[in-house]
Amino acid sequence: MRLQLIAAAAVVTSTAYADGELSMRGVYYKERSTRVIQPMLDGIFDAGPSGTVTGHLLVDAITSASASSGAAAAEPFTENRYEGGLGYTHEFAGPEESILDVFRLGADGKYSREPDYRSFYIGGRAEAELAQKNATVALGVGLSKDTINNEGAQTPMGGPKLLCDNTQAVADQTECPLDTISMFTSASHLLSKDALIGVSYDIAKIDGYTSNPYRTVITTGGPVAEKHPNERLRQAFAISGRYYITDSKTTLIAAYRYYWDSWDIHAHTPEVRAIQEVGSTIEAGVRYRYYKQDAAFFWAKRYPDPATTMIDYLTDDPKMSPFDGHLIEAKLALYGETFGFEGRWAGARFEGILEYIVQNNRFGNAVVAHAALTLPFEY
Amino acid sequence: MVCGAVRALVFVVTAAIATSGCAVVKAHQRENLAKRAMTKDRDAGESRFGQHERGSREGADGGTGEPGGGCGCN
Numbered sequence: 001m002r003l004q005l006i007a008a009a010a011v012v013t014s015t016a017y018a019d020g021e022l023s024m025r026g027v028y029y030k031e032r033s034t035r036v037i038q039p040m041l042d043g044i045f046d047a048g049p050s051g052t053v054t055g056h057l058l059v060d061a062i063t064s065a066s067a068s069s070g071a072a073a074a075e076p077f078t079e080n081r082y083e084g085g086l087g088y089t090h091e092f093a094g095p096e097e098s099i100l101d102v103f104r105l106g107a108d109g110k111y112s113r114e115p116d117y118r119s120f121y122i123g124g125r126a127e128a129e130l131a132q133k134n135a136t137v138a139l140g141v142g143l144s145k146d147t148i149n150n151e152g153a154q155t156p157m158g159g160p161k162l163l164c165d166n167t168q169a170v171a172d173q174t175e176c177p178l179d180t181i182s183m184f185t186s187a188s189h190l191l192s193k194d195a196l197i198g199v200s201y202d203i204a205k206i207d208g209y210t211s212n213p214y215r216t217v218i219t220t221g222g223p224v225a226e227k228h229p230n231e232r233l234r235q236a237f238a239i240s241g242r243y244y245i246t247d248s249k250t251t252l253i254a255a256y257r258y259y260w261d262s263w264d265i266h267a268h269t270p271e272v273r274a275i276q277e278v279g280s281t282i283e284a285g286v287r288y289r290y291y292k293q294d295a296a297f298f299w300a301k302r303y304p305d306p307a308t309t310m311i312d313y314l315t316d317d318p319k320m321s322p323f324d325g326h327l328i329e330a331k332l333a334l335y336g337e338t339f340g341f342e343g344r345w346a347g348a349r350f351e352g353i354l355e356y357i358v359q360n361n362r363f364g365n366a367v368v369a370h371a372a373l374t375l376p377f378e379y
Numbered sequence: 380m381v382c383g384a385v386r387a388l389v390f391v392v393t394a395a396i397a398t399s400g401c402a403v404v405k406a407h408q409r410e411n412l413a414k415r416a417m418t419k420d421r422d423a424g425e426s427r428f429g430q431h432e433r434g435s436r437e438g439a440d441g442g443t444g445e446p447g448g449g450c451g452c453n
Contacts, residue, residue: 042424056424192404193404194412196412234440236439275420291439293439353425359436363436366432370425370428
């Protein structure tokens with residue numbers, strides 16, 4: 001019951017006046033050739049009786065054997081990526097005696113910068129709770145403006161020249177744009193006092209430079225710069241369900257996602273999670289996720305010499321190859337009351353996550369570890 | 380392809396609105412539905428890192444309600 005009250009308090013944090021939550025998280029990621037350390041700070045604050053402000057800051061400290069993200073032969077590199085984001089959501093009450101209970105409008109933006117990649121995103125979202133809050137529908141749009149350059153592989157002769165537009169004959173650029181327009185819609189519905197279901201659909205249209213500036217493809221005629229199509233249309237449909245078993249205080253979550261795009265990649269992702277309340281202030285969870293995709297239409301194990309054979313696109317990206325993988329995760333969350341803390345620290349949430357990823361392609365297996373502290377406060 | 384996408388979009392929204400008339404759970408029956416694990420069991424930072432990691436390793440990025448960005452690993 002105590003855990004339930006704390007959890008309920010966390011849920012209503014976003015609507016109670018002058019409440020907030022600050023979360024500090026550190027993530028360690030390690031795969032065969034890349035290590036990432038990412039400290040981050042997330043905040044959510046009430047702004048008046050109907051507004052909520054969210055914000056985040058993070059640093060990605062990346063050390064990799066290759067700037068070309070999985071290339072067979074490349075120079076080691078180290079770089080930092082900085083990201084900040086801000087969002088605001090305003091809640092409106094629906095008209096009395098109508099099916100519309102609550103309506104929310106929100107907007108958010110984020111900016112990310114690393115030496116060879118800049119990204120600016122802005123998005124809007126509308127959400128409505130209907131039929132005595134038994135159903136929620138949402139619709140969102142987003143726009144990303146990215147810029148890629150060749151800073152990561154500078155030599156006294158300069159970095160590799162980029163072919164921003166595939167219709168050009170010669171690669172002579174040092175910086176290329178990449179634009180994304182995206183849209184999503186989602187809906188969820190309560191099925192009973194212990195169960196709910198949700199569906200979502202996403203679409204994103206990408207225009208611009210989608211290759212890696214540093215990756216080269218080994219052909220029978222020698223190494224050639226990677227060349228991906230300039231356009232990509234990505235779509236995904238997902239469905240998920242949650243069920244609470246009262247007797248054992250266990251939450252079961254099942255999800256499935258199907259993805260397809262104009263590069264002929266199709267992917268299936270089923271996932272199951274179980275979260276167990278242990279005592280009154282502890283939650284323990286396990287998760288299993290399976291992922292399987294087929295290859296992009298232009299992916300090949302070996303390419304002929306482009307000088308003698310007509311080839312539109314070439315790739316050495318492991319993400320374009322057919323592969324599958326498994327993820328297993330263990331998660332433990334403890335509230336401050338577990339340790340006898342009082343006041344605001346009683347509601348503090350300590351969280352640890354350990355993931356192991358098996359991936360059957362050149363990226364190989366990976367380990368991810370999270371440590372986080374979330375502290376509620378009033379102001 | 381775009382027509383298919385619009386049809387899927389219309390289907391999801393229509394299905395949601397059509398089923399929203401089935402008010403089966405009253406407010407006082409939502410004790411279990413209000414639990415953290417039944418609402419949002421992942422913090423924003425956890426979800427964001429997971430999305431970024433998948434975008435770096437898998438070809439099927441997206442489908443999470445928010446586009447990625449800021450990763451030089453197309």
